[in-house]
Amino acid sequence: MHFHKPISLDEAIALLAGDAGAMPLAGGATLVAMMNAELIEPNALVSLGAIDELKAVKSAAGGDVRIGAMVSHTELATSEQLVGGHAVVRRAASLIAHPTVRNIGTIGGAVAHGDPSSDLLPALVAADAVIEAAGSAGRRDIAAEDFFEDYLTTTLAEGEVVAAVRLPKSPVGATGVYEKFTRVHGDYATLSVAVMLAMKGGNCSFVRIALGAAGPKPIRVKAAEALLIGSELDGEAIAAASQLLAEASDPVDDVRGSADYRLILVPRLLSRALANARSQVEGAA
Amino acid sequence: MSGEVDITLMVNGEEQVLSVPASRTLLAALRDDLELTGTKNACSQGVCGACTVLVDGMQVNACLLLAVNTDGCKITTIEGLGEGGKLSVVQQAFVDSGAIQCGFCMSGMIVSATALLAENPNPSRDEIRQALSGNLCRCSGYVRVVNAVLLASERRGA
Numbered sequence: 001m002h003f004h005k006p007i008s009l010d011e012a013i014a015l016l017a018g019d020a021g022a023m024p025l026a027g028g029a030t031l032v033a034m035m036n037a038e039l040i041e042p043n044a045l046v047s048l049g050a051i052d053e054l055k056a057v058k059s060a061a062g063g064d065v066r067i068g069a070m071v072s073h074t075e076l077a078t079s080e081q082l083v084g085g086h087a088v089v090r091r092a093a094s095l096i097a098h099p100t101v102r103n104i105g106t107i108g109g110a111v112a113h114g115d116p117s118s119d120l121l122p123a124l125v126a127a128d129a130v131i132e133a134a135g136s137a138g139r140r141d142i143a144a145e146d147f148f149e150d151y152l153t154t155t156l157a158e159g160e161v162v163a164a165v166r167l168p169k170s171p172v173g174a175t176g177v178y179e180k181f182t183r184v185h186g187d188y189a190t191l192s193v194a195v196m197l198a199m200k201g202g203n204c205s206f207v208r209i210a211l212g213a214a215g216p217k218p219i220r221v222k223a224a225e226a227l228l229i230g231s232e233l234d235g236e237a238i239a240a241a242s243q244l245l246a247e248a249s250d251p252v253d254d255v256r257g258s259a260d261y262r263l264i265l266v267p268r269l270l271s272r273a274l275a276n277a278r279s280q281v282e283g284a285a
Numbered sequence: 286m287s288g289e290v291d292i293t294l295m296v297n298g299e300e301q302v303l304s305v306p307a308s309r310t311l312l313a314a315l316r317d318d319l320e321l322t323g324t325k326n327a328c329s330q331g332v333c334g335a336c337t338v339l340v341d342g343m344q345v346n347a348c349l350l351l352a353v354n355t356d357g358c359k360i361t362t363i364e365g366l367g368e369g370g371k372l373s374v375v376q377q378a379f380v381d382s383g384a385i386q387c388g389f390c391m392s393g394m395i396v397s398a399t400a401l402l403a404e405n406p407n408p409s410r411d412e413i414r415q416a417l418s419g420n421l422c423r424c425s426g427y428v429r430v431v432n433a434v435l436l437a438s439e440r441r442g443a
């Protein structure tokens with residue numbers, strides 16, 4: 001196996017373009033584990049660990065936040081820049097695995113891997129994030145909602161890398177919460193719910209919801225959000241929204257729970273997430 | 286670069302120059318090349334924490350890192366915690382608390398506890414449990430492990 005550690009993104013892209021058997025290496029939490037299990041045997045690895053451009057979280061004027069692909073889960077979990085609605089990403093990162101894995105894993109690696117049980121994926125959809133991809137054909141932006149296509153499948157083209165994740169300005173007064181249900185602390189989610197919420201005069205004025213581990217990609221249903229906007233977030237509205245979300249879900253049976261069990265969790269976790277978010281925005285007002 | 290790659294690691298304060306295949310993990314480099322077998326290998330998947338070491342002061346799973354990707358880093362293993370042939374405060378607290386049974390998980394536990402106390406000298410029981418949540422123990426039931434970290438925290442403050 002060949003190993004490269006370029007110091008610029010252009011160099012990394014050229015190395016990947018020049019060798020079809022080469023893979024980008026971020027934290028390695030998934031990639032090296034797969035090599036250890038002899039599931040993959042890359043011809044070459046291109047480490048992204050020495051590219052400064054990929055390591056920063058930057059707040060832009062106007063409220064956007066740009067997160068470099070090599071920012072670790074620990075850095076996200078402790079970032080003072082992820083406030084308001086963007087807290088959904090901070091909170092999701094803080095619940096990934098354990099401190100050791102959070103110190104290793106990166107947002108770019110999680111996004112590129114495209115595991116629907118990942119905590120960051122639903123959080124990024126709830127935050128309406130934009131994935132910045134870079135390849136030999138240039139740079140392009142893809143909405144998180146369109147980026148994830150299927151289990152471990154994204155729109156990333158061969159040789160393309162995730163350069164950054166951009167969070168657009170979150171609505172004034174919004175908060176972001178993340179509810180994760182696990183069998184044991186630190187495990188992958190049985191089901192998770194990411195919510196960005198704002199309230200006005202006791203009614204929901206803005207909401208975006210995405211489910212994790214509920215199907216082959218993060219599940220978002222705009223009609224469910226429309227049912228909640230303008231409501232007092234009463235039980236009836238939440239039940240109706242949950243129903244639409246559960247109908248759009250297509251979870252698997254696995255060791256973390258049966259598909260039926262996951263569907264039962266949808267209304268429960270959504271209620272909890274909304275109550276939690278509501279008490280935060282009303283507490284802050 | 287292919288075949289063997291030359292790397293330099295600062296392991297427990299000593300410079301080590303190694304030639305390793307690019308696919309070798311830091312864990313294998315420590316155990317097999319440097320014969321520092323205090324760091325354990327159980328799952329190779331990042332799940333158990335037996336391989337926990339500090340890389341530039343941060344607790345990480347050595348089984349998930351490639352040695353070549355840590356070229357130039359400062360590595361601290363269980364062998365590097367004591368000073369002058371004496372156990373570190375954290376190691377001694379684990380012994381005195383009766384936290385250790387078979388011992389297989391303990392290098393990782395103690396390295397994680399050391400990282401926690403460096404950052405948070407007075408952790409609560411809950412903070413200790415969270416910091417050690419990536420370290421599985423099949424013997425102890427964890428109660429005395431948490432006691433040990435509290436004892437280390439007290440002794441360090443004293």
Ligand SMILES: Cc1cc2nc3c(=O)[nH]c(=O)nc-3n(C[C@H](O)[C@H](O)[C@H](O)COP(=O)(O)OP(=O)(O)OC[C@H]3O[C@@H](n4cnc5c(N)ncnc54)[C@H](O)[C@@H]3O)c2cc1C
Pocket residue numbers: 023024025026027028029030031032033048069073095096097098101102104105106107108109110112113117118119120160161162163186187188189330331332
């Ligand atoms: C024990 C364990 C428990 C975990 N638990 C959780 C959990 O509870 N929740 C959760 O969300 N996640 C969990 N994870 C996943 C982990 O947190 C990381 O998100 C994941 O490993 C990917 O990040 P990485 O930086 O390690 O990527 P790597 O392992 O380096 O790469 C993963 C894949 O993405 C590709 N890649 C990496 N970076 C880029 C890039 N910038 N552009 C293009 N392709 C790229 C690689 O080629 C590879 O195919 C767990 C992992 C482990 C080992």
Ligand code: FES
Pocket residue numbers: 325326327328329330331332333334335336337346347348349
């Ligand atoms: S051997 Fe590394 S976590 Fe188990």
Ligand code: FES
Pocket residue numbers: 384385386387388389390391421422423424425
């Ligand atoms: S003491 Fe035996 S595994 Fe922890």
